[in-house]
Amino acid sequence: MISKRLEDAINAQINAEMWSAYLYLSMSAYCQDKGLAGMANWFAIQFKEEQDHAQIFYNYLISRGGRVLLKAIDAVETEWASPLAAFEHTYKHEQHVTSLINNLMQIAVDEKDFAAQSRLQWFIDEQVEEEENAVDIINKLKMLDGNSYGLYVLDQELAARVYVTPSPLAAKA
Numbered sequence: 304m305i306s307k308r309l310e311d312a313i314n315a316q317i318n319a320e321m322w323s324a325y326l327y328l329s330m331s332a333y334c335q336d337k338g339l340a341g342m343a344n345w346f347a348i349q350f351k352e353e354q355d356h357a358q359i360f361y362n363y364l365i366s367r368g369g370r371v372l373l374k375a376i377d378a379v380e381t382e383w384a385s386p387l388a389a390f391e392h393t394y395k396h397e398q399h400v401t402s403l404i405n406n407l408m409q410i411a412v413d414e415k416d417f418a419a420q421s422r423l424q425w426f427i428d429e430q431v432e433e434e435e436n437a438v439d440i441i442n443k444l445k446m447l448d449g450n451s452y453g454l455y456v457l458d459q460e461l462a463a464r465v466y467v468t469p470s471p472l473a474a475k476a
């Protein structure tokens with residue numbers, strides 16, 4: 304059985320992951336509107352991954368005898384100054400999510416909940432990748448410095464991103 308404190312924190316995290324999904328779907332719509340279908344694809348996959356993160360926490364809470372309580376999802380931004388601004392926002396947001404996951408881990412450590420620590424370790428590793436991916440694209444966008452052909456090539460590269468079911472959900476399939 305999971306503690307009430309961790310149960311509440313995981314319910315808040317489910318909401319945060321769903322909000323992240325909504326944010327990235329909004330960025331996908333923004334990129335699509337700018338004719339950047341590859342970037343729109345990249346954010347659409349990010350949208351799916353965030354829903355997966357919410358689902359992993361949802362499944363986990365139930366597996367530990369907790370009660371999932373879904374709350375309202377706040378509105379998200381719809382416009383950015385440029386694709387670079389959208390990816391910089393992505394990086395800043397992922398850093399925030401990393402701090403939320405770290406807080407969850409701290410609670411699990413405080414409560415000596417070793418099972419929760421095991422599940423949270425997956426998210427800690429995932430956040431390293433999330434931040435790295437955003438930084439990689441930011442660096443490329445800065446390098447091409449507004450060059451249209453460079454933007455086209457990067458958009459083609461991001462069009463190639465494919466969705467992969469994360470291992471905690473793949474194991475359940």
Ligand code: FEO
Nearest residue numbers: 320353356400433
């Ligand atoms: Fe659910 Fe992008 O972290």
